[in-house]
Amino acid sequence: xxxxxxSLFAAFAVFLLTSCHQRTPHEPLAETPAAxxxxxxxxxxxxDDGHTLCRITNPWQRNHVVMQYLLxxxxxxxxxxxxxxxxxxxxxxxxxxxxxxxQHTITSACYAYLYDLLDAEQYIGAMCDAEYVQDSVISSALxxxxxxxxxxxxxxxxxxxxxxxxxxxxVTPYETASQTMISAILPDIPIIYCADYLEGSPLGRAxxxxxxxxxxxxxxxxxxxxxxxxxxYLTLAADSTSGPRASLLCELPYGATWYVPGGRSxxxxxxxxxGFDYIWSDDVHSGSLGLSIEAVYAxxxxxxxxxxxxxxxEGDWQLSDLLxxxxxxxxxxxxxxxxxxxxxxxxxxxxxxxxxxxxxxxxEMRHIRCHETDSLRFFHQLQ
Numbered sequence: 001x002x003x004x005x006x007s008l009f010a011a012f013a014v015f016l017l018t019s020c021h022q023r024t025p026h027e028p029l030a031e032t033p034a035a036x037x038x039x040x041x042x043x044x045x046x047x048d049d050g051h052t053l054c055r056i057t058n059p060w061q062r063n064h065v066v067m068q069y070l071l072x073x074x075x076x077x078x079x080x081x082x083x084x085x086x087x088x089x090x091x092x093x094x095x096x097x098x099x100x101x102x103q104h105t106i107t108s109a110c111y112a113y114l115y116d117l118l119d120a121e122q123y124i125g126a127m128c129d130a131e132y133v134q135d136s137v138i139s140s141a142l143x144x145x146x147x148x149x150x151x152x153x154x155x156x157x158x159x160x161x162x163x164x165x166x167x168x169x170x171v172t173p174y175e176t177a178s179q180t181m182i183s184a185i186l187p188d189i190p191i192i193y194c195a196d197y198l199e200g201s202p203l204g205r206a207x208x209x210x211x212x213x214x215x216x217x218x219x220x221x222x223x224x225x226x227x228x229x230x231x232x233y234l235t236l237a238a239d240s241t242s243g244p245r246a247s248l249l250c251e252l253p254y255g256a257t258w259y260v261p262g263g264r265s266x267x268x269x270x271x272x273x274x275g276f277d278y279i280w281s282d283d284v285h286s287g288s289l290g291l292s293i294e295a296v297y298a299x300x301x302x303x304x305x306x307x308x309x310x311x312x313x314e315g316d317w318q319l320s321d322l323l324x325x326x327x328x329x330x331x332x333x334x335x336x337x338x339x340x341x342x343x344x345x346x347x348x349x350x351x352x353x354x355x356x357x358x359x360x361x362x363x364e365m366r367h368i369r370c371h372e373t374d375s376l377r378f379f380h381q382l383q
Contacts, residue, residue, distance in 0.1 A: 032044075034219075036207050036210070038204040039199055039208060041057045041195045041199060041204075043057075052071040053094070054069040055067075055068050066193060067191075072099060074099060097168065097190060098167075100123055102125070102167045103165055104125060104126075104168050104192075104215075105156075105168070105189075106127045109129045109351070110351050113138075114355070116136075117209075117225060118221050118222060121137050125167075126148040126160055127148070130150075134352055168191070170192040172194050173194070197355070202269055205266050205355055206229050209222050210223055213225075228359075236274075236359060240273055245276075246275075246369050247278075247302065248271055248303060248304070249332065252310065256292065258291045259289065260288065261288060262283050262284070262286055262288060263283030263285065264284060266358075270365065275366060303333055304339055307341045308342045310344060315344075316347075317344070319383055322382060338383070339371075353378070
């Protein structure tokens, strides 16, 4: 029985079905200070009673709502069944959450830095993929045992999650999976539906910090931080016409498949805002494109810049380390002209920074476009 329990939870951790709990949305939420401006999959509304309604749209069926949360300050003792019935009559079914939510279980290390930014580390009870966390505050809490290590995000330790009395589980949704698994296994633990990675713009993804901040009672801090990110990003993007243009190739193959950002993904948007001519900018997909090595080479052999991410705990790559992996790599123009830049994610906080500080990543990409190698934080020039 125990083995079945754990295998079911592991299966859920890999996939989350968005068809579960799908419902046609009611009227658009009212424009209040909580309303989002860039996020397409998230909207929020301040209610007159001090509560906040947060609505998440199904990323694959935009005419359906996949989840709604009613955020209620924990000091509010006036919430009754009659009140909830009234709210649901207006907006549809809601998951109530007492704010701040305590003892979160985080299934992706990419959110570690945000908790540090919001001074909310104390609200994490357990974290998956702990070995990938770079943030010093969260890493220290993991080493001390203050935050429990819940194992791999591909096979989380359900017993650990239960032992920390988790108040919510943050889950990354995928299109082909079933949320009913976790509902049956851990029926009393709310799911935080983290669809931020499916947003179509960098600011749209970053704006989710305002929702996440409200979950830990940091609404004002999150709104203020996002205002800074927004200002910085828009200022930099407006100035992206200065300096030389450059065509851009990115990533490396995984086995025989080379995954590159689709033309409507957040990274494609960011690359273009940085002044790059992104090679797949005319593509219509918001996720990754899985291409053959031959197909990528045919379109990108003349790329001026090539940015890659790799995991090498033993140390940073040299250009020869890359070229030795496949004969076609040396035939790409960027590898012949000093235009290859790599990020060693074993020692970089790139994945933690990217979602919520796109202004920093935009700055980095502008430096790479202009060959300003002394100003890089995440990447290094492969020589």
